[in-house]
Amino acid sequence: xKLQNDLIVRAARGEETERVPVWVMRQAGRILSEYRATRxxxxxxxxxxKNPALAAEVTIQPVDILGVDAAILFSDILVIPEAIGLPYxxxxxxxxxxxxxxxxxxxxxxxxxxxVLTELSYVFETIQIxxxxxxxxxxxxxxxxxxxxxxxxxxxxxxxxxxxxSRAMLMQNPVLAHRLLSKITDATIIYLKKQIELGCxxxxxxxxxxxxxxxxxxxxxxxxxxxxxxESISTVPVTVFAKGAFFSLEEMGKLPCATLGIDWHxxxxxxxxxxxxxxxxxxxxxxxxxxxxxxxRRETIKMLEKFGPQRxxxxxxxxxxxxxxxxxxxxxxxxxxxxxx
Amino acid sequence: xKLQNDLIVRAARGEETERVPVWVMRQAGRILSEYRATRxxxxxxxxxxKNPALAAEVTIQPVDILGVDAAILFSDILVIPEAIGLPYxxxxxxxxxxxxxxxxxxxxxxxxxxxVLTELSYVFETIQIxxxxxxxxxxxxxxxxxxxxxxxxxxxxxxxxxxxxSRAMLMQNPVLAHRLLSKITDATIIYLKKQIELGCxxxxxxxxxxxxxxxxxxxxxxxxxxxxxxESISTVPVTVFAKGAFFSLEEMGKLPCATLGIDWHxxxxxxxxxxxxxxxxxxxxxxxxxxxxxxxRRETIKMLEKFGPQRxxxxxxxxxxxxxxxxxxxxxxxxxxxxxx
Numbered sequence: 217x218k219l220q221n222d223l224i225v226r227a228a229r230g231e232e233t234e235r236v237p238v239w240v241m242r243q244a245g246r247i248l249s250e251y252r253a254t255r256x257x258x259x260x261x262x263x264x265x266k267n268p269a270l271a272a273e274v275t276i277q278p279v280d281i282l283g284v285d286a287a288i289l290f291s292d293i294l295v296i297p298e299a300i301g302l303p304y305x306x307x308x309x310x311x312x313x314x315x316x317x318x319x320x321x322x323x324x325x326x327x328x329x330x331x332v333l334t335e336l337s338y339v340f341e342t343i344q345i346x347x348x349x350x351x352x353x354x355x356x357x358x359x360x361x362x363x364x365x366x367x368x369x370x371x372x373x374x375x376x377x378x379x380x381x382s383r384a385m386l387m388q389n390p391v392l393a394h395r396l397l398s399k400i401t402d403a404t405i406i407y408l409k410k411q412i413e414l415g416c417x418x419x420x421x422x423x424x425x426x427x428x429x430x431x432x433x434x435x436x437x438x439x440x441x442x443x444x445x446x447e448s449i450s451t452v453p454v455t456v457f458a459k460g461a462f463f464s465l466e467e468m469g470k471l472p473c474a475t476l477g478i479d480w481h482x483x484x485x486x487x488x489x490x491x492x493x494x495x496x497x498x499x500x501x502x503x504x505x506x507x508x509x510x511x512x513r514r515e516t517i518k519m520l521e522k523f524g525p526q527r528x529x530x531x532x533x534x535x536x537x538x539x540x541x542x543x544x545x546x547x548x549x550x551x552x553x554x555x556x557x
Numbered sequence: 558x559k560l561q562n563d564l565i566v567r568a569a570r571g572e573e574t575e576r577v578p579v580w581v582m583r584q585a586g587r588i589l590s591e592y593r594a595t596r597x598x599x600x601x602x603x604x605x606x607k608n609p610a611l612a613a614e615v616t617i618q619p620v621d622i623l624g625v626d627a628a629i630l631f632s633d634i635l636v637i638p639e640a641i642g643l644p645y646x647x648x649x650x651x652x653x654x655x656x657x658x659x660x661x662x663x664x665x666x667x668x669x670x671x672x673v674l675t676e677l678s679y680v681f682e683t684i685q686i687x688x689x690x691x692x693x694x695x696x697x698x699x700x701x702x703x704x705x706x707x708x709x710x711x712x713x714x715x716x717x718x719x720x721x722x723s724r725a726m727l728m729q730n731p732v733l734a735h736r737l738l739s740k741i742t743d744a745t746i747i748y749l750k751k752q753i754e755l756g757c758x759x760x761x762x763x764x765x766x767x768x769x770x771x772x773x774x775x776x777x778x779x780x781x782x783x784x785x786x787x788e789s790i791s792t793v794p795v796t797v798f799a800k801g802a803f804f805s806l807e808e809m810g811k812l813p814c815a816t817l818g819i820d821w822h823x824x825x826x827x828x829x830x831x832x833x834x835x836x837x838x839x840x841x842x843x844x845x846x847x848x849x850x851x852x853x854r855r856e857t858i859k860m861l862e863k864f865g866p867q868r869x870x871x872x873x874x875x876x877x878x879x880x881x882x883x884x885x886x887x888x889x890x891x892x893x894x895x896x897x898x
Contacts, residue, residue, distance in 0.1 A: 377718075380878050383844035387852060430821045430842055430874075462803060463822050480771045481804050501771055503724030511728060533771075537721050 217352040224286045225355050225417055227529050228453035228474040228495050236520060236528055237285035238552040239357070240545060241457075242535030243278040244290045247542050250277045261306045265292055266338045272345035279354055282546055283553070286355045286418070287346060289411070291339055293361030293422055297370050299335035300327045300403050304369075317373040324396050329403045333410060340414055347415040358416030360408055362423035362458065363400040363445075364438035370396065379428050386437055393437060401441040405448045412452050420455040420477070421445060427460015434464045439471070446472045455497060459534065465490040480533030484522040496523060499533035500548065505540045509547055516551040525557040558693040565627045566696050566758055568870050569794035569815040569836050577861060577869055578626035579893040580698070581886060582798075583876030584619040585631045588883050591618045602647045606633055607679045613686035620695055623887050624894070627696045627759070628687065630752070632680055634702030634763055638711050640676035641668045641744050645710075658714040658722075665737050670744045674751060681755055688756040699757030701749055703764035703799065704741040704786075705779035711737065720769050727778055734778060742782040746789045753793050761796040761818070762786060768801015775805045780812070787814045796838060800875065806831040821874030825863040837864060840874035841889065846881045850888055857892040866898040 219225065223237035245251055251274050258264035265271060275290040294304050294312050304314045318324060333340075346356055369375075371382040386393050408419050421442060426434060438458070446454050456468060457477025468476055469491030476494045478487045480501040487496050504515045520530065530552045536545055560566065564578035586592055592615050599605035606612060616631040635645050635653050645655045659665060674681075687697055710716075712723040726734050749760050762783060767775060779799070787795050797809060798818025809817055810832030817835045819828045821842040828837055845856045861871065871893045877886055 378843075378878065380844060380847075380880070383842075384847035387844055387848035427822065431824060433842065460822070463824065481768065481801070483772060483804065501724070501774065502719075503721060503728055506721070506725035507728035537719065539721070 217347075219352050219355055219417065221285055221354045222417075224357075224529055225453065227527065228418055228455065230474070230495060230527055232526060236523075236525060236530050236552055236555065238530040238549050239284045239286040239288065240278070240282070240532055240536055240549070241288075242538075243282060243284055243545075244274045244288065245536070246538035247536055247540055247545060248277055248281060249542075250274075250281060261292075265290070265295070268338055268341040268345055271338075271342040272349060275342070275346050275356075276349055279350070282542070282549055284354070284549060285553075286357050287350060288357040288420075289339070289343060289346065289359060289416070291342070291359070293359075293366065293424075294369060295336055295339065296332075296360060296366055296400065296403050296407060299332045299407070300329055300399065302327065302370055311375045312369065313374040314369065315373075318370045318396055321392060321395075324392065324399060327396075327399050329399060329406060332403050332406045336407060336410075339407075340410055343411060343414040343416065355417035356415060357455075358408060358411035358419040360404045360419070360421060362421045362426070362438065362456070363397045363404065363441040364429070364434075365423050365425045366400045366404075367393070367397055368425045370400075379425055383428070383433075386433060390437075397437060397441050401444050405445055408445065408449060412449065416452065418453045418455060419449065420457060423456070423458040423461065426458035426464075429461070431463040434458075434461055435467055439464060439467055442473075443471055453495075457497070462486070469494060475529060477531070478533065484519070488523075495527040495529060497529040497531050499531070502532045502534050502537050502540070505532075505536065505544045505548060509544075512544060512547050513551050516548055517555060520552060520555050520557070558688075560693050560696055560758065562626055562695045563758075565698075565870055566794065568868065569759055569796065571815070571836060571868055573867060577864075577866060577871050577893055577896065579871040579890050580625045580627040580629065581619070581623070581873055581877055581890070582629075583879075584623060584625055584886075585615045585629065586877070587879035588877055588881055588886060589618055589622060590883075591615075591622060602633075606631070606636070609679055609682040609686055612679075612683040613690060616683070616687050616697075617690055620691070623883070623890055625695070625890060626894075627698050628691060629698040629761075630680070630684060630687065630700060630757065632683070632700070634700075634707065634765075635710060636677055636680060637673075637701060637707055637741065637744050637748060640673045640748070641670055641740065643668065643711055652716045653710065655710065655714040659711045659737055662733060662736075665733065665740060668737075668740050670740060670747060673744050673747045677748060677751075680748075681751055684752060684755040684757065696758035697756060699749060699752035699760040701745045701760070701762060703762045703767070703779065703797070704738045704745065704782040705770070705775075706764050706766045707741045707745075708734070708738055709766045711741075720766055724769070724774075727774060731778075738778060738782050742785055746786055749786065749790060753790065757793065759794045759796060760790065761798060764797070764799040764802065767799035767805075770802070772804040775799075775802055776808055780805060780808055784812055787812050798838070803827070810835055816870060818872070819874065825860070829864075836868040836870060838870040838872050840872070843873045843875050843878050843881070846873075846877065846885045846889060850885075853885060853888050854892050857889055858896060861893060861896050861898070
């Protein structure tokens with residue numbers, strides 16, 4: 217089905233766009249009362265995730281309510297560990313946790329990519345419902361966690377300020393680390409290819425914990441796997457969002473991907489200079505949405521002028537904070553869509 | 558009293574040193590069994606902090622056991638909020654928390670810098686014992702939290718991944734934010750001046766939460782106050798360690814301070830280029846100390862060669878992780894002290 221609004225796809229491909237397109241990380245989430253209602257209906261985050269009809273519903277809500285230029289699949293990066301043999305729990309207010317973690321060779325051997333497609337059939341069903349109900353209005357963004365971030369959760373068992381267990385494994389047993397990263401990569405490729413086959417118009421890799429490494433470790437343990445994933449995908453544009461990885465921007469500029477997401481710590485001029493061939497995505501400080509309407513307009517326009525009108529997809533520099541008033545987010549979106557350069 | 562080993566002071570002042578000096582953030586801490594014994598004797602972290610004899614003991618332990626080139630006062634950055642009227646608790650394994658937080662004008666009005674010297678007399682007593690017992694062997698580093706980081710705790714009431722309440726205040730009520738930052742700054746100046754009067758040979762400002770801001774907000778809400786503190790101190794070198802603030806390195810290069818601490822995310826070459834007049838301190842990835850002796854030696858020497866032999870104080874890029882074997886830390890220190898350029 218031909219897209220009625222394909223601005224984001226064209227911007228990603230480096231084609232000219234009439235205006236800057238925009239979507240927002242975590243646009244389908246707690247910020248919307250409609251999401252909270254559907255979530256309550258599902259009973260829990262994981263129930264919502266695994267209920268294709270409801271997951272499709274919350275995916276489409278921000279398109280209707282906020283007027284964003286893309287929908288992003290409502291799912292979770294941790295479905296991949298679960299699909300290869302490491303189930304997780306999501307505790308209210310405490311975040312995800314794994315009962316079992318990866319510590320040695322046999323733990324890695326026990327993981328299998330064989331059942332990724334069947335284990336994640338609920339995601340694929342969700343995508344089919346979304347595509348049908350979106351009816352080509354806007355593109356659908358698929359996604360997965362980047363291997364390094366998934367690795368962190370699988371080794372640590374939960375979120376962490378330092379992920380020092382994960383970083384200890386890189387130092388103590390790099391061979392084991394590479395084996396685990398490689399297995400995650402294989403599963404991610406299977407997963408993303410199926411998302412694309414079912415109609416995702418772009419895909420994004422989220423490397424949420426990139427920023428705890430440095431240039432050398434990121435280039436050794438993270439980028440090669442991201443590179444492998446990008447290489448395996450040729451039919452739709454890939455976005456790589458490595459939060460905090462300013463130190464590897466130049467190397468990311470050489471990835472076979474279309475778009476780089478940047479956070480609010482990195483100045484657009486720095487990203488343009490270090491990754492000249494890429495479309496950029498980002499990067500308003502999410503805290504700006506706590507400000508007055510005037511502040512939001514001023515900062516949003518400042519951001520637009522820094523990136524310029526082409527090869528650019530507007531977004532926040534990270535997920536929207538759940539306690540932001542959704543009207544403030546709508547103002548951000550509308551300011552972008554109305555801006556004349 | 559003349560210092561027998563003044564390498565760190567001379568490196569900070571930009572004077573030539575025969576070898577690279579080294580100390581380690583959190584060198585007085587859980588990594589040493591001697592610390593754990595003294596801590597157990599005190600009963601709690603805050604008891605240890607407020608017991609001058611024991612706090613002095615753990616300050617000196619790493620000089621004896623690890624052979625570092627400086628001692629750093631054993632204390633906590635949160636003694637400042639407490640001294641101006643906002644007491645905190647330290648819960649085992651959960652970190653610090655405040656019963657009351659700063660939300661409005663009257664909360665800021667209620668804070669007073671009047672009693673900083675009497676409230677913190679236990680710190681000053683600690684310094685006097687340390688200076689006496691160190692007997693000039695190595696310099697003593699005093700410290701305080703940078704105003705922005707202290708502000709975060711006072712507004713949020715505890716640690717946070719995003720400190721979004723604090724960032725919301727910057728957006729919603731910048732005037733109030735500046736008033737609070739200014740009050741923290743005044744208290745910090747009183748505190749540091751007294752530390753120096755009692756014999757601290759250098760002082761360091763820790764801006765632990767610098768990295769959640771961006772260039773513009775950091776330059777607006779953090780650097781002016783750091784600048785004010787640096788300007789108020791003329792007799793000893795000041796080190797500014799703003800973790801994660803790579804985006805403001807150029808501006809930090811213009812601060813009236815002697816040394817900039819850098820974390821492991823920032824390459825030494827980037828810091829040298831952006832802050833050419835400064836002595837640099839850092840920046841080994843603390844996770845390297847989980848590695849083999851061979852890895853530690855190799856990475857430490859790589860770090861030394863990147864910074865070069867002068868205007869340099871070796872350190873980790875952040876505090877040592879508490880579960881690191883102290884023999885690994887000792888190897889790091891000895892590798893630096895033995896290195897021939």
